Amino acid sequence: MEDLLQKIPEETLKNIYSTMLRIRMFEEKIVELYPEQEMRCPVHLCIGQEAVPAGVCANLHAMDYVFSNHRGHGHCIAKGSGFKPLMAELYGKSTGCSGGKGGSMHLIDTENGVMGTSAIVGGGIPMGVGAALASSMRGEERVTVIFFGDGAYDEGVFHESFNFASLKKLPVVFVCENNFYATNSPQSARQPVCRISESARAFNAPGVCVDGNDAAAVYRASREAVERARKGGGPTLIEAATYRWKGHVGPEEDFEKGFRDREELIHWKGRCPINAFAERLAASDIISRRDMEGLARGIEKELDEAVAYAKKSPYPAEHDLLSDVYADNG
Amino acid sequence: MPWTRTYRNRDEFERAFPQNAGVRGLAYRDAILEATVELMEEDSRVFVMGQGVDDAGGVFGTTKGLHERFGKGRCIDTALAENGITGIAAGAALCGMRPILAHMRVDFIPLSLDQIINHAAKWSYMFGGRASVPLTIRAIIGRGWGSAAQHSQSLQSILANIPGLKVVMPATPYDAKGLLRAAVKDNNPVIIIEHRWLYDHTGHVPEGPYTVPIGKAVVRRAGKDVTIAALSYMVYEALLAAEELKGRGIECEVIDLRTIKPMDTGLITESVKKTGRLVSVDTGWRECGIGAEVVASAVEGAFGSLKAAPVRISLPEAPTPASPALEALYYPGKKEIVYAIEKMVRAV
Ligand SMILES: Cc1ncc(C[n+]2csc(CCOP(=O)(O)OP(=O)(O)O)c2C)c(N)n1
Ligand SMILES: [Mg+2]
Numbered sequence: 227m228e229d230l231l232q233k234i235p236e237e238t239l240k241n242i243y244s245t246m247l248r249i250r251m252f253e254e255k256i257v258e259l260y261p262e263q264e265m266r267c268p269v270h271l272c273i274g275q276e277a278v279p280a281g282v283c284a285n286l287h288a289m290d291y292v293f294s295n296h297r298g299h300g301h302c303i304a305k306g307s308g309f310k311p312l313m314a315e316l317y318g319k320s321t322g323c324s325g326g327k328g329g330s331m332h333l334i335d336t337e338n339g340v341m342g343t344s345a346i347v348g349g350g351i352p353m354g355v356g357a358a359l360a361s362s363m364r365g366e367e368r369v370t371v372i373f374f375g376d377g378a379y380d381e382g383v384f385h386e387s388f389n390f391a392s393l394k395k396l397p398v399v400f401v402c403e404n405n406f407y408a409t410n411s412p413q414s415a416r417q418p419v420c421r422i423s424e425s426a427r428a429f430n431a432p433g434v435c436v437d438g439n440d441a442a443a444v445y446r447a448s449r450e451a452v453e454r455a456r457k458g459g460g461p462t463l464i465e466a467a468t469y470r471w472k473g474h475v476g477p478e479e480d481f482e483k484g485f486r487d488r489e490e491l492i493h494w495k496g497r498c499p500i501n502a503f504a505e506r507l508a509a510s511d512i513i514s515r516r517d518m519e520g521l522a523r524g525i526e527k528e529l530d531e532a533v534a535y536a537k538k539s540p541y542p543a544e545h546d547l548l549s550d551v552y553a554d555n556g
Numbered sequence: 557m558p559w560t561r562t563y564r565n566r567d568e569f570e571r572a573f574p575q576n577a578g579v580r581g582l583a584y585r586d587a588i589l590e591a592t593v594e595l596m597e598e599d600s601r602v603f604v605m606g607q608g609v610d611d612a613g614g615v616f617g618t619t620k621g622l623h624e625r626f627g628k629g630r631c632i633d634t635a636l637a638e639n640g641i642t643g644i645a646a647g648a649a650l651c652g653m654r655p656i657l658a659h660m661r662v663d664f665i666p667l668s669l670d671q672i673i674n675h676a677a678k679w680s681y682m683f684g685g686r687a688s689v690p691l692t693i694r695a696i697i698g699r700g701w702g703s704a705a706q707h708s709q710s711l712q713s714i715l716a717n718i719p720g721l722k723v724v725m726p727a728t729p730y731d732a733k734g735l736l737r738a739a740v741k742d743n744n745p746v747i748i749i750e751h752r753w754l755y756d757h758t759g760h761v762p763e764g765p766y767t768v769p770i771g772k773a774v775v776r777r778a779g780k781d782v783t784i785a786a787l788s789y790m791v792y793e794a795l796l797a798a799e800e801l802k803g804r805g806i807e808c809e810v811i812d813l814r815t816i817k818p819m820d821t822g823l824i825t826e827s828v829k830k831t832g833r834l835v836s837v838d839t840g841w842r843e844c845g846i847g848a849e850v851v852a853s854a855v856e857g858a859f860g861s862l863k864a865a866p867v868r869i870s871l872p873e874a875p876t877p878a879s880p881a882l883e884a885l886y887y888p889g890k891k892e893i894v895y896a897i898e899k900m901v902r903a904v
Contacts, residue, residue: 266701266702266880266883267701267702267703267704267878268701268702268703268707315878318702318878318879318880318881318882319879320879322879324878326877326878326879326881326882327704327705327877327878327879327882328704328705328878329702329704329878329879330702330878331704331706331707331878332704332705332706332878344706345704345706345707346663346664346667346706347636348636349706377636378636380635380636380637381636381637381638381667382637382639382640408607408636409607409608409611410608410611410612410613411607411608411611411633411635415633416633416634416635416636417635483612483613484612485611485612485613541879541880541881541882542877542879542881542882544885546877546882547872547874547877547882547885547886548872548873548874551873551874551875
């Protein structure tokens with residue numbers, strides 16, 4: 227077996243592969259169907275970044291919490307959310323995971339520990355630390371993972387939250403998906419030191435930078451961080467360097483709009499996290515190419531069912547406009 | 557006067573002015589850009605800050621090309637650090653500069669409320685008038701396509717509650733330019749709330765400098781039966797409603813508030829004394845909203861003239877839903893205004 231995959235159980239490797247493929251195909255289904263204009267909400271796709279949620283969440287249990295952001299489809303899928311409630315939410319249907327009220331930017335799946343995604347950049351970070359505080363107060367063996375971007379690292383609330391988490395040794399893992407851009411602003415236009423993981427040291431906590439397109443590397447780094455958190459060792463800051471293939475929002479690429487270079491995109495497409503992983507798995511005889519194709523066919527079918535389900539689901543009723551503003555006290 | 561009219565886009569504008577008889581049409585977004593360019597040319601203290609101000613999109617076109625024209629030193633792309641950046645802009649304003657800080661959405665203002673409310677708004681009073689913060693903050697209201705709860709809020713009433721702040725909401729391209737100029741020239745923090753749906757609206761905008769006074773509302777359409785006090789995008793809906801009601805024999809007077817704080821209560825009461833009826837139309841929520849202030853001003857200033865209970869048209873008391881089915885129910889418009897006014901007039 228290839229060295230890099232060593233010590234990762236075969237089942238886990240298969241799961242990671244399958245998760246990445248599920249995320250990629252879900253996002254591609256959106257790309258395919260978005261022009262129909264039936265998904266009437268802004269979509270922030272994570273194509274190109276699949277190794278991060280897949281590698282991290284392979285270390286988590288259903289009870290573990292996940293907090294995420296506007297680019298959250300992949301985090302939910304990796305944490306175990308089904309396609310149907312996600313797809314129905316994108317279609318604004320009452321069967322959606324947020325009852326149609328949230329749309330793509332506001333997904334939730336409490337059964338799988340996804341406690342809601344915020345589209346205010348950085349907004350989910352302190353809530354994730356609060357979740358970790360709650361589980362530590364209750365003495366649970368629960369870990370919280372917070373996914374956020376390099377843009378969210380700009381926000382003061384990241385530093386405030388990381389400081390508190392380290393001070394209180396909370397069971398939380400900070401996963402920064404560094405795709406080098408916040409909308410169209412490159413990281414270097416916003417940060418003097420483009421090495422986010424190093425800032426952890428200032429808070430007396432470990433920080434690691436991993437190749438975010440290498441699912442095995444992400445898995446290993448986050449396994450260590452999750453284990454440390456679970457044992458009471460406090461937070462870790464993982465910086466996963468990766469790249470989004472599509473524009474900041476919507477199903478199209480954006481290099482023609484003058485935001486980023488085509489060459490940069492081509493370079494990163496050549497480093498596709500899924501292709502690279504598939505090659506390694508095939509070369510190590512962990513999954514055959516035929517099984518991979520079978521897997522893809524199964525996912526495609528599941529996706530088609532989810533789309534059909536979403537399309538035929540009803541919209542929220544008129545009275546739903548004013549429901550849920552306050553929680554019931556019943 | 558041509559600048560009191562506004563058209564949804566350039567086509568409509570050009571149809572209304574076939575020869576363009578000395579009347580230059582400009583879209584709202586371009587009026588903002590033009591005001592900014594002129595201000596930066598006139599005054600080296602003026603600079604622009606904000607997320608994406610120097611990118612190819614340029615805040616929906618309103619800051620497009622500024623970095624090429626004036627350099628990145630005066631068109632500063634910022635990190636995602638709203639409170640810090642607001643404080644930095646406030647500090648620069650305190651010490652002699654005239655910053656224009658741009659937010660893509662009003663919804664990001666809550667992150668900077670500490671610097672806005674506790675600092676910028678207080679500096680003049682707290683130090684006995686020995687210093688001031690001439691800061692201009694632009695923020696855009698989003699709407700539609702499932703923008704949802706965190707990307708479509710109208711938070712003007714929070715800001716309008718704070719002494720020391722001025723809040724303006726231009727509804728026409730002419731006012732967008734004139735109020736932005738006035739804001740930058742003002743010695744106080746001024747917040748300009750723009751509505752995304754106005755960005756293509758086209759109207760007459762003169763070249764060169766002029767200001768629209770902060771604190772002055774304007775009558776967009778005169779009428780004797782009902783006063784409609786509207787703001788921002790809702791002025792447009794109110795004018796459509798007034799046109800329809802005219803066909804049904806009801807003459808509406810449409811007031812464009814333009815400035816939310818300090819509100820031009822004089823113009824509202826003057827109009828209500830004439831019409832005896834008042835409808836406020838806001839882009840925000842009802843409770844403790846701008847409509848409440850409008851109605852209070854009429855009750856205080858024209859109590860004896862009121863022939864009917866004033867009506868507030870506003871958003872339902874819920875955050876914005878994403879689903880298109882609910883979004884369609886969420887926003888009031890011409891139809892709701894017409895309905896409310898017919899009901900009010902018929903009841904008398
Ligand atoms: C507080 C706040 N500021 C600005 C925005 C507008 N905005 C939405 S996503 C985004 C970029 C976020 O970048 P990053 O955190 O790196 O995540 P990415 O989109 O790259 O995944 C910005 C600026 C916002 N939603 N919230
Ligand atoms: Mg990013």
